[in-house]
Each structure stands twice: as structure tokens, then as C-alpha cells.
Amino acid sequence: MGLSLSTVTYLLVSREPSMLRSSCPALALLTLVASSLVLTSRVPAADVDFATQILPIFEANCVGCHGEEKGLGGLRLHTEEGIQKKWDKDEHLIVKGKADESELYERLVLPADHKKFMPKKGKPLPEEKLNLIRTWIEQGAAFKVVATKSEAAEEAHEGDHHEEAAAPKEIPLPEVDAADSAAIDKLVETGAQVTPLYSGSNLLQVSFALRGEPATDADLEPLAAVAAQVYALNLAKAQISDKGLAVVAQLKNLAKLHLENSSVMDSGLAHVSGLGNLQYLNLYGTQVSDEGMKSLEGLSHLRKLYLWQTKVSYDKAQAMQKAQAGLAVDLGFDHPVIMRKRLTKQIKQAEEVNKESTDDFNKAKAAFDKAKKDQETAKKRLDDLKQQLDKLDGKEPEKKDDEKKEEAKDAKVT
Numbered sequence: 244m245g246l247s248l249s250t251v252t253y254l255l256v257s258r259e260p261s262m263l264r265s266s267c268p269a270l271a272l273l274t275l276v277a278s279s280l281v282l283t284s285r286v287p288a289a290d291v292d293f294a295t296q297i298l299p300i301f302e303a304n305c306v307g308c309h310g311e312e313k314g315l316g317g318l319r320l321h322t323e324e325g326i327q328k329k330w331d332k333d334e335h336l337i338v339k340g341k342a343d344e345s346e347l348y349e350r351l352v353l354p355a356d357h358k359k360f361m362p363k364k365g366k367p368l369p370e371e372k373l374n375l376i377r378t379w380i381e382q383g384a385a386f387k388v389v390a391t392k393s394e395a396a397e398e399a400h401e402g403d404h405h406e407e408a409a410a411p412k413e414i415p416l417p418e419v420d421a422a423d424s425a426a427i428d429k430l431v432e433t434g435a436q437v438t439p440l441y442s443g444s445n446l447l448q449v450s451f452a453l454r455g456e457p458a459t460d461a462d463l464e465p466l467a468a469v470a471a472q473v474y475a476l477n478l479a480k481a482q483i484s485d486k487g488l489a490v491v492a493q494l495k496n497l498a499k500l501h502l503e504n505s506s507v508m509d510s511g512l513a514h515v516s517g518l519g520n521l522q523y524l525n526l527y528g529t530q531v532s533d534e535g536m537k538s539l540e541g542l543s544h545l546r547k548l549y550l551w552q553t554k555v556s557y558d559k560a561q562a563m564q565k566a567q568a569g570l571a572v573d574l575g576f577d578h579p580v581i582m583r584k585r586l587t588k589q590i591k592q593a594e595e596v597n598k599e600s601t602d603d604f605n606k607a608k609a610a611f612d613k614a615k616k617d618q619e620t621a622k623k624r625l626d627d628l629k630q631q632l633d634k635l636d637g638k639e640p641e642k643k644d645d646e647k648k649e650e651a652k653d654a655k656v657t
């Protein structure tokens with residue numbers, strides 16, 4: 244390196260504000276200098292693992308602006324996929340083996356007040372973190388370390404499926420005897436559709452949804468004779484009372500229950516509270532409220548709960564979701580609280596963009612004003628110098644028009 248320390252210092256303090264892109268030679272040089280300073284203090288490193296060593300750095304310092312919610316500059320750093328997506332579009336993001344040519348590294352070693360410095364408006368990353376990122380890129384920027392031990396492979400595997408692991412295990416389909424065919428006939432007579440869950444299965448799907456008339460309490464009575472076999476039940480739009488719903492409490496293998504737009508009330512949900520195998524419950528467009536949700540608290544297999552256009556509060560829905568791993572409560576995209584949240588988030592993002600561009604505008608305007616002033620000063624100085632030269636040559640400074648007129652008048656008089 245043919246640079247003396249004073250050159251380095253000079254470069255570091257004499258950054259020009261106009262250095263914006265890495266194509267600028269001065270910036271490239273600066274980066275080179277900065278990174279080679281880092282290089283000298285670097286310990287030869289073992290293989291850097293993206294998931295356990297690099298990702299946590301991004302999570303701690305970058306994902307606030309480059310994460311799931313915000314992808315400023317079109318960059319998301321919270322997952323391998325997020326990085327890959329940007330990398331596919333912009334090959335300079337990471338140049339395998341060359342940290343100095345990788346924007347992802349380059350920006351981290353810029354002076355902290357540089358426009359392109361990352362983390363934006365933050366403090367420079369500590370040297371050991373910079374070294375890790377640098378080494379990772381120099382080792383080829385792989386997202387997965389090829390595991391040599393089966394243990395390591397297992398660990399990586401577990402990491403991959405973290406989300407799935409948190410969700411409840413697949414619930415095996417219950418084994419039941421075939422339903423009595425006479426009982427099925429009775430059910431069909433009410434106008435219900437009865438079909439096996441899949442070809443050859445003894446489990447049944449029963450739907451009253453396609454009847455001309457809404458199902459009533461009386462229509463549900465024949466369900467009792469096939470109680471073990473009913474796996475899915477569609478009571479959408481049914482006009483049933485709590486008494487009618489009592490038969491539903493007997494369907495111990497019921498996994499899926501449609502009650503959307505039905506007359507079900509909070510009190511009726513008490514009949515659902517014992518259905519330990521229930522996985523799906525649709526209460527869209529019903530009168531149920533927070534009170535009724537208490538009946539659902541023991542349903543440990545429940546995964547999907549639809550509450551669009553019900554009286555259930557946003558807070559209650561959130562609390563239920565939190566209390567039960569694997570449960571997704573859907574309040575609908577048109578729910579006021581959800582709409583408000585979405586809009587607030589969008590406004591925040593728009594404000595940020597607006598602020599950035601306003602800042603840019605103000606900076607540009609200040610630069611313009613200064614340039615204009617500089618130009619005026621320069622012009623004044625030029626005129627002044629010209630006049631001085633004219634004086635030296637013995638020329639009269641040019642007279643203004645009215646002065647000339649005055650002189651002409653004087654000449655006439657004399």
C-alpha cells in the first residue's frame with residue numbers, strides 16, 4: 244500500500260459531499276483505504292455461518308428499515324430470500340469473494356456522516372461485526388454452510404422449519420365405523436348433502452348450505468345417529484336455536500364447522516366448547532361477541548377462526564391468537580381496527596419517503612442558493628477587475644445614458 248498515514252488521514256477528513264456512488268474514484272479509494280485498515284487487524288477466520296453469525300447482525304442493526312415491514316431501498320435483510328431477491332436484481336449488492344466491491348459491505352465502512360453510510364443515521368458497526376461480514380463475503384457469501392456433522396445438519400434443519408415446529412402437529416384423521424345407511428338416508432331426506440370425506444372414507448361431510456330453505460332445529464336431529472362419522476358440517480345461514488345446536492355437541496370428531504351468517508348466539512357457542520377436535524370454525528356475519536369467545540378457549544386444536552363482521556373486539560381476537568399457538572383469528576380486512584392499522588402503517592411509510600425527498604430538495608435548494616450567490620459575487624468581482632484595468636488603460640468608465648444627456652445639454656448651453 245503506497246499510502247502514508249497522513250494520506251489516509253487526509254482522505255478521511257477531506258471527503259467531498261459530492262461522492263455519492265462507488266463509481267466515484269475518490270470513494271473507491273477511500274473505501275479501499277478504510278477496508279484495508281480493517282483488513283490489517285483481522286484475525287484469520289473460520290468459516291462464517293450466515294444464519295448464526297451474519298443474520299443476527301442484520302437483525303440487530305438493519306431490519307428496522309430493511310425487514311419484513313419496511314424494505315427501504317428495495318432491500319430486505321431479515322431473511323436469506325429477502326437478500327437474494329435484491330441480489331438477483333443488483334449484482335453489486337454482494338460480489339462473491341470481494342467485500343470491497345460489495346455495496347452491502349462498502350456502505351458499512353463509509354464515514355458515518357456520509358450520505359450512503361449504513362446503518363443510516365446510526366453508529367458504525369463494531370469492528371468484529373464488520374470483519375465477520377467481510378469474511379463471509381470473501382468466503383463466497385454462502386447462505387448455508389455445508390454441514391459435515393449430522394448434528395449440525397439437524398440443527399440447520401430445525402432452524403429452517405422454526406415456524407412449522409411451533410405450529411401444532413397434524414392431527415391424524417379419526418378411525419370410525421361406517422355410518423348406518425338408514426341414518427344417512429334420513430339426513431339426506433332433510434335436503435342435506437352427505438358425502439364421504441374422501442373416496443372410501445367412513446368420515447362424512449354434511450352440508451345444509453345448499454338447501455333452498457335455511458336449516459332449522461328439526462333438520463339437525465338426524466345428525467345424532469351419525470355423530471361419530473361427521474367430520475365437517477356446514478350450517479351456513481341456518482336458523483337454529485341453542486336447543487338445535489345441542490346436537491352439534493355430540494359430534495366428537497367434528498373438525499370443521501361452518502356457522503357463517505347463521506343465527507348462532509354467544510350462548511349457542513357453549514355447545515361447541517366440548518368439540519376437542521375442532522380445527523376450523525367460521526362465525527362470519529353472526530351476532531357473537533367477546534362473551535361467546537370464552538366457550539372456545541379450551542379448543543386446543545383450533546387453527547382457523549373466522550370472525551369477520553361479528554361483535555368480537557380486536558383486542559379479544561389478538562389475545563386469543565396470542566394465547567394459542569397455531570391459531571389464526573381472522574377479523575377480515577375490512578375490520579375498522581385492521582384498516583386503521585394498515586393505513587397508519589402506510590402513512591408512516593409515505594411520511595418517511597416524503598421526509599427524505601423534502602430533505603433532498605432542501606439540500607439541493609441550499610446548494611442552488613449558494614451557487615447563485617457565488618455566481619453573483621464572481622460577476623461583481625469580474626466587473627470590478629475589468630474597471631480597474633480600464634482605468635489603468637486611461638479609459639473613462641462608461642457613462643450612464645442620463646449622464647450623457649446631461650453633458651449634451653451642457654454643450655448646447657455653452
Ligand code: HEC
Nearest residue numbers: 304305307308315316318333346347350358359361362363
Ligand atoms: C434508519 C433506516 C436504515 C437503517 C437502520 C439501515 N438502512 Fe440501509 N438504507 C436505508 C435507506 C433509506 C436506503 C435507500 C437510500 C439510499 O440508497 O441511501 C438504504 C439503502 C441501503 C443499501 C443499498 C440498497 C440499494 O439501493 O442498492 C444497502 C446495501 C443498505 N441500505 C444496507 C444496510 C445495512 C447492511 C444496514 C444495517 C447495518 C442498514 N442498511 C441499515 C435506510 C436504513
